[in-house]
Amino acid sequence: MSEKFTTENEINTELINLSAILGLPKGTEAFISDIHGEYDEFTHIMRNGSGNTKQKIAELFTGRLSPNSQKKLAFLIYYPSEILEQTKAKIKDHEELIQWYMDAFNNLVEVLRYAANKYTQSKVRKAINPDFVYITEELLYTDTSSETKQLSYQNILDSIIKLDIADKFIIATCHSIQRLVVDHVHIVGDIYDRGPHPDYIIDYLSHHWKNFDFQWGNHDILWLGSLAGSKLCMLNLLRICARYDNLEILQDSYGIDLTPLIEFACAHYQPLPGFTPKSDTGNKITAEDNLINNCVQQAVAIMQFKLEGQAIQRRPEFKMESRLLLSQLSPDRQSIVINGTTYPIINGCFQLVDANNPYQLTSNEQTIVADLMAAFAAAPKLKKHITYLVENGSMYLKYNGNLLLHGCVPVDRQGKLLSWHIQGRDYAGQSLLDYFDKVIRQSLHCPKEQQSFNADLLWYLWTGKMSPLFGKDQMTTFERYFIADKTTHVEKLNPYFTLRQEEWFADQLFKDLGLGPDAHIINGHTPVKVGNSPILANGKIFVIDGGMSKPYHKTTGIGGYTLLSNSYGLQLVTHKPFTTRKRAIADMTDVVSTKRIIEQVVKRKRVADTDTGKEIKRQRDELLHRLALLHAAKSQTKGVI
Numbered sequence: 001m002s003e004k005f006t007t008e009n010e011i012n013t014e015l016i017n018l019s020a021i022l023g024l025p026k027g028t029e030a031f032i033s034d035i036h037g038e039y040d041e042f043t044h045i046m047r048n049g050s051g052n053t054k055q056k057i058a059e060l061f062t063g064r065l066s067p068n069s070q071k072k073l074a075f076l077i078y079y080p081s082e083i084l085e086q087t088k089a090k091i092k093d094h095e096e097l098i099q100w101y102m103d104a105f106n107n108l109v110e111v112l113r114y115a116a117n118k119y120t121q122s123k124v125r126k127a128i129n130p131d132f133v134y135i136t137e138e139l140l141y142t143d144t145s146s147e148t149k150q151l152s153y154q155n156i157l158d159s160i161i162k163l164d165i166a167d168k169f170i171i172a173t174c175h176s177i178q179r180l181v182v183d184h185v186h187i188v189g190d191i192y193d194r195g196p197h198p199d200y201i202i203d204y205l206s207h208h209w210k211n212f213d214f215q216w217g218n219h220d221i222l223w224l225g226s227l228a229g230s231k232l233c234m235l236n237l238l239r240i241c242a243r244y245d246n247l248e249i250l251q252d253s254y255g256i257d258l259t260p261l262i263e264f265a266c267a268h269y270q271p272l273p274g275f276t277p278k279s280d281t282g283n284k285i286t287a288e289d290n291l292i293n294n295c296v297q298q299a300v301a302i303m304q305f306k307l308e309g310q311a312i313q314r315r316p317e318f319k320m321e322s323r324l325l326l327s328q329l330s331p332d333r334q335s336i337v338i339n340g341t342t343y344p345i346i347n348g349c350f351q352l353v354d355a356n357n358p359y360q361l362t363s364n365e366q367t368i369v370a371d372l373m374a375a376f377a378a379a380p381k382l383k384k385h386i387t388y389l390v391e392n393g394s395m396y397l398k399y400n401g402n403l404l405l406h407g408c409v410p411v412d413r414q415g416k417l418l419s420w421h422i423q424g425r426d427y428a429g430q431s432l433l434d435y436f437d438k439v440i441r442q443s444l445h446c447p448k449e450q451q452s453f454n455a456d457l458l459w460y461l462w463t464g465k466m467s468p469l470f471g472k473d474q475m476t477t478f479e480r481y482f483i484a485d486k487t488t489h490v491e492k493l494n495p496y497f498t499l500r501q502e503e504w505f506a507d508q509l510f511k512d513l514g515l516g517p518d519a520h521i522i523n524g525h526t527p528v529k530v531g532n533s534p535i536l537a538n539g540k541i542f543v544i545d546g547g548m549s550k551p552y553h554k555t556t557g558i559g560g561y562t563l564l565s566n567s568y569g570l571q572l573v574t575h576k577p578f579t580t581r582k583r584a585i586a587d588m589t590d591v592v593s594t595k596r597i598i599e600q601v602v603k604r605k606r607v608a609d610t611d612t613g614k615e616i617k618r619q620r621d622e623l624l625h626r627l628a629l630l631h632a633a634k635s636q637t638k639g640v641i
């Protein structure tokens, strides 16, 4: 601002502009979590403004458009290219098509005007395709009550059709509406893993969306960690990619050559039932991919367990000795002793584990891991995406008085903050979150230090007991592969997850974390099962795991939840499971099933009541000060004369 607004006139104009913004209603924030690479489902939610567009259409058109026509209009806004194509294939009569275009223009401009009324004209202009700014503004701000204006409005619409830019205009207007119905998007973690296209999600956000932020999830940490020099993060993500039939993300999207790994895996391992990959797309996995995924998963899991053993021994402060499992195997590898109990081994694949030195990689394994690390570090698109995730993300975020955090704040059974002693200091609550945040940024800044403390700490963030992003006492990956007895698979959640039902606990957390009494905490991470409520602690804590991960639909029974915060309060949106984009368009299935009002404020919230408002007020004070200086200088000059 320092160079701008120097003359009295400029300052006055900006002061008027800022006051106008402060008086506008607060923009709508959407909270989405656990997208897990489900790009189509994620964009479906973004396209429908997390249910907001449908609501705006109903508010505007009930009594004028039938429910079915409202749905058609909504789908035109969500998927303009596809709906245009469908419509043109159906309507053969020219006159009828012209009428369809006219109706579409009018309806879309009306929705755009309604969505835009919360913003300044300059903000709306930024949401309009530059090719159509003039036309759109003419249509948007024309008062059609006068006869001459009506004629000019009609002429514009006629010209759009005659000039053959009707389709382009419709598509651009629909995109502008999509951009305006939600003002700010928060992604509360886990963009990566399991689903096919986290890469598209990052691309989409970087190209289409200005106002958003990420709070990292434990799965995102694996990707950040891989670039920060953690072999363990890389091996974990590779194993998950193979488990979910998604090695393509590495090979095709990020250009990482997995051929040596695949050849190695297929040469040393035979398919085993416990390593059968899960299909995320619903498509049948080919026999060849089945074999590759199965063997790669085994090869990588074994390297992971070996290097985990080394890290646990290297870092006694992590207190993870109970996870040293390879050394607990019987000499014949047919059984294992855990906590004094002997369990038979299933899916055993320990042929490359040296009984005398179980945590040592073979020389082939060492080469494979080193080459993969180098390939990850040299993949430009991966680097770009991860840098984007780091620069626009954080461990947690305080925004408009609320706290956004993927997992939990580690506490004991009484709800007292648990303290972690690391690198000579104690960290708890916010200082623990800040500590991890700092380490992440540092490690990505100097990613070369493999085996470094920071790299190990990133792996700890994935799987350690004091990790706010994981929030469980242990990750039982080994037991889940190799032991049939399900009691060994249990991962105990931190007491936070039970206590967060209680209002007193929420109030206490607000105090501990420096939040106001009207705050909310928004978490992701744990899928909400049917019958359980995502609204906890009397509406002070929300779990909005989007439940988008397809293999998890069985657990949740629904698609998941998102949360909206607008100028009137908070609304919880329930989504039905999403199948495919094609099916969603063909059946016009709006995945939004219900919208529940959680909290309604008596006084509508304005921009002045938000964090942006605070910044604007700061700017206003600076300008007022500048103006006072100008006035003082002026009166001094007058005095001299």
Ligand SMILES: O=P(O)(O)OC[C@H]1O[C@](O)(COP(=O)(O)O)[C@@H](O)[C@@H]1O
Residues within 6 Å of the ligand: 190, 218, 219, 243, 472, 475, 476, 477, 491, 525, 526
């Ligand atoms: O369903 P999968 O692929 O076996 O994954 C289970 C593992 O994922 C985790 O739940 C972590 O992932 P989430 O953050 O998605 O919960 C582990 O605690 C668990 O061991």
Ligand SMILES: [Mn+2]
Residues within 6 Å of the ligand: 190, 217, 218, 219, 406, 469, 525, 526
């Ligand atoms: Mn998670």
